[in-house]
Amino acid sequence: MAEELRIVLRHLGKIDPMNIDDYLKAGGYQALKKARGMSPMDVIEEVKKSGLRGRGGAGFSTGQKWLFAHRMEADEKYVVCNADEGEPGTYKDRVIMENDPHSVLEGMAICAHAIGASKGYIYCRGEYPDLAKTLKNAVDQAKDKGVLGHFDIEVRLGAGAYVCGEETALIESLEGQRGEPRYRPPYPPVSGLWQKPTIVNNVETFANIAPIIEKGSAWFAGIGAAKFPGTKVLTLTGDVKNRTFIEVPTDTTIRDVIFEFGQGIAGNKKFKAVQIGGTSGGFIPETLLDTPIDFDSMRQTGATLGSGAVFVLDQDRDIVDVVTRITQFFEHESCGKCAPCREGTMRMRRIMEKINTGHGNKKDIALLERLGRVMAGACLCGLGQAAPTPVITTINNFSTDYETRLV
Amino acid sequence: MVNVKINGIQVAVPENATILQAAEAAGVKIPTLCHHPDQAIKANCRICVCEVEGLALLQAACSTPVWDGMVVKTNSPAVLEARKTILELILAHHPQDCLNCIRNQNCELQTLAEAYQIRENPFEHITRGLPRDTSTPSLVRDPEKCILCRRCEYACSEIQTVNALGLENRGHHAMVVPALGKDLAESPCIMCGQCIHACPVGAIHEKEEINELLAAIADPDKIVVTQMAPAVRLAIGEEVSLPTGAMDMHVLVGALKQIGFDYVLHTNFTADLTIMEEGHELLKRVKEGGKLPMFTSCSPGWINFCETYYPDLLDNLSTCKSPQQMFGALVKTYWAEKMQIDPAKIYSVSIMPCTAKKYEANRPEMNSSGYQDVDLVLTTRELGRLFRMTGLDFTKVQPGKFDSWMGAYTGAAVIFGATGGVMEAALRTVYEVVTGKTLEDVNFTFARGMEGIKEAEIDLNGLKVKVAIAHGLGNARKVMDQVRAGTSPYHFIEIMACPGGCIGGGGQPITKSNVKREERIKAIYSEDAGLPLRKSHDNPEVQQLYKEFLHEPLGHKSHELLHTHYTPKNKKFL
C-alpha cells in the first residue's frame, strides 16, 4: 500500500499557523540559522545536490536557478514567492500556506542568504484574501521575533489573472503593471523585478528548503524518483471518491494516486481519463496509469506534472464538453500580448464549441492540431504554449469522443 | 564577435546581436510586424520566429540573442507553418478591406499576406465592430484594423512622452485606446501623428480632406491659393516613385497649377518672415529682461504639448505664429490687397508635412485676417494621393513659377524643415542684426543632425547667447523639465515635435525608420547650400512686405497679424 510522506506538510495539524511560537517549538527557523552559518555557495551546493526542482510546473533545478542569481553583481536582489496558484483544480499552495506559513518564509530567507537578497515578496493570488492575512501575520511575528534578520518580506495581493503565475508576468504585476509576460532571455535570475536579479520560486519549492538544509541533500535526494526527488503535493478533484490533497513521493504512480489515495472512481463507475498538472495539463487514458508522477516520466507521456492537480473523469463524462470548457478558460486568461495566444485561444474555443455542438468536421480537427503545434512552439509564454495540451492530448488519446461528434 | 550559422550561411556578428541582426548580416530577411528599428524590442507578434538547433521551441528572432555556434533555420517547415498560421489568425480578426484602406499597397500586413500566399483563410472572419474615432481635426483612429503590435503606443509614450494611447482589457478583447476609453480629442493627444508612422497597417491615419480641396477648385467663386512647407518638396517624390529630395521645386509648382490651384505661393516666405519677427523678439527679451529662455513656436504639435503638459511655461513661448498661420493671415490681407482680390473669395490651402497643422488651422483664434486664415490643410501624403489621382507624369510636367509677393524665399527658410533649422536660420539673421557685420560662414553645423538635444553658446559681439535644440517630445520634455526647475542655462530653445523636425512630420510619406529621416535632412541642407540667398533678412519680398505693409518687426501690424497667444489645455486627465 502506497503511503503519504509529508515533508512540506510536515506541520499540518500539528501547529497553530497563527502562532510563530508553535513553529519555533517544532524546530522552525533552525534551518535558517544553520544556513546562515554556511557560506551562500555551500547553501546553493546543498540545494543543488538535493536535486530539488521547481514545484510550480517548469521543473527547473532550484539550486541552479539560485546560482545564476548568486553570480550576479547587483545593489539589490529579490526573492519572490509565487503564491499565485491559479491552475483550476489546484489548491495545494493554499493548504501549505494556511497550515504552515513560516515554512515558506524560512525557505525564502534561506534563499535570500544564498543569493544575497535583502527584500522578498509573496505574491498571493487575489482569490485568497484571508490567506494574505495569515501570511502578513506570519511576517509580522517573524519580524517581531527577529528571526528574519535583515531580510524583509512584503505580501502583495494579485487581482485575478492566471497568467501572473508565469514568473515574468508576476514580476510585471508586482511592479504595478499589467501582468504581461516578458520575452526571455534575460531570465529573472539575471534581470527580474525592477531589472534586478530575482528568484521566483513556487510556495511548495520554498517549503522544501528548510528540511533540505536541516536533514541534508542526501536525505532528500533519496526520496522518490531519482531525477525528480522528494514529494509532491497533489489535489484530487473530479470523479474520485476521496477528493482531497495528499503529499506523496514522486515515484508514486498515477494509478496509486487515483485508486489508493483517491479510493477509486465515485459511484462505482469506471475510470475514463485523468488530467494531471492543472487545466493546461494533458489528459491521460487508462493505458498510461502506471506512469510515475515525476516530471520526466510525465513528460514522456506527453503530459505534465505541472502544479499537481489530478482531475479525474469517469466513463460517463463528455471529454469534448470538458475540453471546450477548458478552452474558454484560456481564452479568458490570455493576456493578449502575443498574437498566436491572443487570437489562438479565441479560435480554439470557437472551434471546440463548433465541435461540441455537433457542427465540426475533420478539417476542424486538423486545424486544431495545426493551431496547437503553432501555439506550443511560437507563443511568448507558457500559457499560450500549454493551452493546446488538453485539446491535443484528448484528440490523440480519446479520438473516438471527437469522431462521434463530427458531421 | 561570435559565429552563427543562418540557413547554412556562416556569419560573424557582435556578441549582443539578435538572430534578426545576424540574419540581416547573412543576407536573410526575416519578416517582422511588431519590430521597429527605432523602438525597443516587443516580441509580441511572433511572426519572426525561427528554429534554433537544440531548442524545442521556436525563438523570436527580434528578441533572442545569438551565441557562438548557434545554428538557425529561418525557413524550416515548422517556421513557415507558424508564420502562415499567425498571419491567418491576425487576418481573420482584421477587416480585410484592403481596397478601401488608406494603407492599401503600403501596408506591412498586406505585404506579408501576399508573400505567405494567404489564399483561403481556414479561420472564420470576425471583426470587432468598433467605430472610427474622428474626434480630432487631425487624426482618425480605426480600431477595427489594429493588430495590437503596440508600435503606436511606443511612439506616443516612449518617444513622444505624450501618453495618449495605452492598453485596455486583455486577451482578444485587448485594444490600444486613449485612456479611460475616451476619444482622442479628450486624451492628451497632441496630434503629431508619429503613431501613423509607427503603425504597420491603417489603424490610425490623417483625416483626409482631398474632397474639400477638389470642391474648392471646382468652385468658380473660389480663388484657391496654396502655400507649401519646405519639408513637403523633400519627401513628396517618395509618394510618386522618385528618390528622396529629387522632386524639382518648379516642377512641383507646375504640377499644382496643372491640378487647378490658382496661385502657388510658399510657406518659405513666411518662414523667412518668422525669423525676422522671432529674431527681434528674442533680442528684445534678452535686452529688456523678458521671459527667457524663449521657445520657438513653429511646431503646432509642440504648442499642443506645451499647452497640455507645461501650461506654466506658456509665457516662454515666442508669440510668433507659425509660418503657416502668418501666411494665412497675410494672404487674406496684404496679398489680397496687392492682388486686388476680394479676401472673401480666397480659399487658402496649406500643404504640410504635419497632421497637427490641421488642428492649428482650426484654432478659433486663427482668424486675424477677419476670415479663417487657413481654410484647408493637406498633408504631404494627401498631396501624393492627389498626384496619383490626377495622373501626373512627373517626367513630363512643365516647370512652373511661384506667384508674386509671397513666393520668394531664402535657404534659411528651407532649413526650417529639419531639426535645428529654425535655430540656424535665426542665428544667421540675429548675428547680422546684432553685430552689423556680414556673416561669412552661414553654416551653424552644431544645429544639424539627429542627435536628440543639441546645444551651443554663440558669441554675438560679446553678447553670449546659449541655445539648445530638441526634437521629438521626449527630448523636449528633458529640456522643459530643466526650465521648470529653474536650472536651464539657455536663452533660446528650438523645439520640434517630431523626430528629425518637419521632415519626419506626421503627414510625411510613411517613414519606418530614422534612416529615412536622415536622408531627407541631407537633401534639405544641400538645397540650402545651392540657393543664392541664405539669410531671411535678405529675402526681397520680405523686405518689401516690411516697407509697404508691416513697417517694422514687432510693429503694430505684426502684432495684429503675426503674433498670437496660448491657452492651457486643462485636459481632464494626462
Place this chain on the structure above:
Amino acid sequence: MMDYKEIISPYASLEGGIIEAFHAVQAKMNYLPEEAIIATAEVFKIPVKEAYGVATFYSYFSITPRGKNIIRICESAPCHIAGAQEVVDALEKELGIKMGETTPDGKFTLEFAQCVGQCQETPVITINGKPYGGVSPESIPQILGEYK
C-alpha cells in the same frame, strides 16, 4: 464625491503598489470609478493610460458599478462537471438577472470566476470573496438569505 486620494495615498510609498490601491478603492466602491483611476495615476505619478491599462487587465477589477454583494461562480472544469451550470441557472432564476448583471436594487451582481482554489468541494461560488463549496441549486436561497 469620495476623496479617492485619501484612500490611495497610504499605498503611494509601496513601489508598484497601484494594484493594492485599486483593491482599497474597490473595497469601498465595489468598482473603480473614473475619478479613482485618475487620482491613482496622480498619486503614483504615472500616466492615466497606464493606470487604466492595469484597471482593465485584472478580472477582479471592474470599471463599471456593481452591486453591494458580488457573487462569483467558478466555471473551471472541476466545477463544470460538478454542476456549475445548474448553480448558474438557479442563481439567475433566484435573482432575476443574467450573468454579468446587477439586480435593480443594487444588492447583487453575478459574475463568472475562474478557479478560486477551493476545489475540495465543487461546485464553488464566492460571495464578496467568501467561498461556499459543494453548492447545489437547492442550497442557493439559503446562502443568498445571509445577504438579503
